[in-house]
Amino acid sequence: MSSSRPETSSTIRSDAEPDALMDSMSLYLELPDLASSGFSELSASFSTPGARHRARLNHHCWQTMQAWLKDEQSARVKVWPAAKALPSIWEVVNGTVLQVGDRRWVLLPTAEMEQQELRIPQEWVDIPDWAGDYYLGIEVNEAEGYLRIWGYATHAQVKTFGEYDSGERIYALDEADLLHNVDALTLPGLDALTQSISSSTQSDPSTDPSTANAVSLAQLPLAQAENLIARLGAVTDGRVHQIFPRQALPFAQWGALLAHGGWRQQMYEQRQGLAVSRSVLSWLQTGVDELAQGMGWQRGRLANQMRQSEDCIARSLTLGTQTYKLRIFPSPLDETAWRFELKPSEGGQSIPAGTSLRLLTEDLQPFEHNADVATADCSQLYVDVKLESGEGIVWETDPTPDDYEREILRF
């Protein structure tokens, strides 16, 4: 069978309204005015123009989606793990997670005009802490000022139908295998309905495809991690050596490096040529630098019964509904040790039983006397620790604070 092939050109009418070609399957959301959307305030630097572009698309995307979701449903919406951690993610990989209620939406924006397949970086599927419940393909069209949610998939679908591309380290899902009706995702009550299904599958790992072919991440010893960070962070004449670091290591190692917020941040800073080490000692002596302020740290004074007063560094934490102060200062019991102390921000309040403060080595190993647990309601928790110069430490609390991102503090 043959067909005619007229010589005329197929130019689309220039006066056609922009929405004449909007399809009715996708949801369109208006991008906020670019100038006022706050991207310039996101003063983070990036090692390549591509990374900066990626960051801009992701920034538009989660801001717009968050505003929309807040309008549409009462569920709590927040970006994961915390807004300040996003540049270190976008530096190396595309995607942003919005926590919507207790569901994780992985937003995958591109500027591409074609939506034949949804390409999901492996990080968002196979790093356990990073995995999402839903993966959304989103076109960001800056020229016409909209974003378009053109399809989405569940984690199980990605694992079942996704075609893994080992060269690119992505799972690709054909457009025809995606779900399209975004109404379904935002339907009140749907979450409760689907939740029972997914939790019942999760309880049985043998039938859950997402755990059946899970990729396990490497346990990176400190020396190896430092080595890898140095390699991936290398910069000469303001130019990074590895423009695609995510493909430069075996995934098990790469995933482990990325999953550790402190290491990821360190790699990010090195790639920007920022020779910073987060030294608590220097913060106490000369003030808290800008990066650390970004993480929430401030210098404070400590009224102490044993001494007159003393400098400390401090940050606020929200655990559940209560706010606390985490403070670091030389231990009053032992001059050579540092004290990490957790106290309610307001006097008169107490720390509920079961709350804990825990310290780990930089490569997340526990050590002797590294934690303090409230066995009954109490007024403070603290851990004293002796550290070598330059040694790094990671803190955690249970319950996990809002906007928690693992960080490495150096002494």
Add this chain to the structure above:
Amino acid sequence: MQRRQDLSHRFSTFLSFQGDRKQIWVADARLRRSLEKVQANQGFPVAMDDPWYLHWHQRWATDPLAFDHLNAYLQEACFWAAQKMSRHLVARMSLADLFQGAIVRTRRVLKGFNPDVSSNLHSYGEYCFTNLIKDQLRQCREIDACTPWGLLHRVSRKGLREGLTRAGITGDLQAQYLLAWSCYRELYVPAKDGLRKLTKPTPSDWEAIAQAYNQLRLSTLPSSAPTATADEMEQWALASVKAVRRFKRPMTLSADAPLGGEEGGGSYYDILPGDSESLLEELVDQETQQERQGQQMQLSEVLVEAIAQLKSEEQSLLQLYYGEQRRQQEIAAVLGVKQYSISRKLARVRRQLLAALLTWSQETLHIVLEPAVVDSMGSSLEDWLLSRYRPES
């Protein structure tokens, strides 16, 4: 185009474009024989399409003949969708090309069609093809609007790969082009909004791209791949743009797209479906069909009731959008709101209807509400709204 009056034609003929304006139906004898066989075995009424397409829809994924029947059936839906959309083009051209660009994606339509919740393959097909054509037109517009350098950012990896393959750039050479393209995208980006107007990279940009390429070549490409120069990067980029433009423009889309039948042809089974089917299967077929019809009537009642409960503004929104097929901009003007809020308002109204539908289906059908089910209910709702508000033609 003449509508096919006869059911056996609807399932066994393909549309062929004769010159610019004329279309004729071409019969496929193989499909005709198959149809007679199914008729003999199943005894479907010849006055109704549904039992036939439902029969084949159960089998199309594994049975090429079933696929061809459905493809034949969907020709009209695709044609109307193409004709409706052709009014957005300057020259009244390439109705054939619009048609063919869409009909090659019949699989997409069949995959999306869920007979449990959707009533009518023809109207679902028209809805789905319309969206596919819009998608194609959007891409054409973008290709016209972009500089070559911006287009390299707007094309997807898959699109580029297809374009290169069509242009005869395959195998190791294609892998080199793709790597060069990845480097280009990571290193050359507009500083501000302006992909469409992105200007040509400078020689030092090309140097940086070539340097990255040569570094990654060792770990990514076969060892035989030579180092490349900055000039080659530029040449490859231009060749890629050319390949994409050729491939994506509807004028060229029809060049190798087969009209009827499966993409790529292939051999058909000599044993026709129907031969091996047990009586039990037939009975199940008939029972489920009756059940389905009953359910669809109920579904209709549920939705009519749910619409009656909407606010009057929401009802008129549905009327304007689905009934009068008004564009969102016009609706925005009528209702005095911003254009972009229409998409959101519609989504909100649809969500209310969907909620009613889900409650009903849970109570009646005892369906487990997983996202895939809700999704297909969503598209059947769309389909239902379209046929409900469609002006009688």
